Amino acid sequence: xxxxxxxxxxxxxxxTELIWTGSYGSTTxxxxxxxxxxxxxxxxxxxxxxxALATAAIEADWxxxxxxxxxIFSPVxxxxxxxxxxxxxxxxxxxALKSLHGRTLGCPxxxxxxxxxxxxxxxxxxxxxxxxxxxxxxxxxxxxxxxEGSVPVADAGxxxxxxxxxxxxxxxxxxxxxxxxxxxxxxxxxxxxxxARSEFAGRP
Numbered sequence: 001x002x003x004x005x006x007x008x009x010x011x012x013x014x015x016t017e018l019i020w021t022g023s024y025g026s027t028t029x030x031x032x033x034x035x036x037x038x039x040x041x042x043x044x045x046x047x048x049x050x051x052a053l054a055t056a057a058i059e060a061d062w063x064x065x066x067x068x069x070x071x072i073f074s075p076v077x078x079x080x081x082x083x084x085x086x087x088x089x090x091x092x093x094x095x096a097l098k099s100l101h102g103r104t105l106g107c108p109x110x111x112x113x114x115x116x117x118x119x120x121x122x123x124x125x126x127x128x129x130x131x132x133x134x135x136x137x138x139x140x141x142x143x144x145x146x147x148e149g150s151v152p153v154a155d156a157g158x159x160x161x162x163x164x165x166x167x168x169x170x171x172x173x174x175x176x177x178x179x180x181x182x183x184x185x186x187x188x189x190x191x192x193x194x195x196a197r198s199e200f201a202g203r204p
Contacts, residue, residue: 008046010036012057020108021101024115051120062130073137079145087187094180106175110168135164151194163190
């Protein structure tokens with residue numbers, strides 16, 4: 001059972017790496033099996049298709065990263081501090097990935113989602129579901145900032161969608177430009193979008 005479980009996990013890790021560093025369309029089942037060190041017959045024992053594997057990998061990766069986001073966005077931290085912590089994490093993670101893979105990778109969900117829209121509907125729905133859960137971290141933070149008076153936001157839900165779109169857009173720009181330094185402006189951009197009050201935003 002241990003080997004079986006390890007093979008499934010290796011396949012999910014392999015497809016995540018290959019899609020993120022390349023693309024969904026260019027990644028073959030043969031490449032996934034080779035990267036995972038798993039025979040093709042074992043692939044079909046676990047998954048009926050590449051889309052099914054990618055869907056499971058997205059869910060597994062999200063569950064793995066959710067505890068870290070729970071800590072960063074924990075209500076024990078002031079709302080704007082949560083945003084600072086998130087932006088710092090995003091920059092550090094992307095810098096580490098560039099060091100490992102040789103280029104800036106951006107957001108795996110956005111990269112995959114924009115590629116497979118209209119092609120793999122079940123996979124698109126999973127990407128959309130996870131991104132919506134991710135966006136809610138920002139919405140909760142903005143509602144808390146609104147309650148403490150640090151941001152003059154009338155509609156926290158709408159503002160969270162705008163902030164999330166900005167974050168994803170910046171990550172896409174960093175990937176296209178292959179420049180992790182693009183992400184240095186993320187914190188200031190979010191605070192400006194929120195109209196953060198100077199006494200809370202730490203402005204001089």
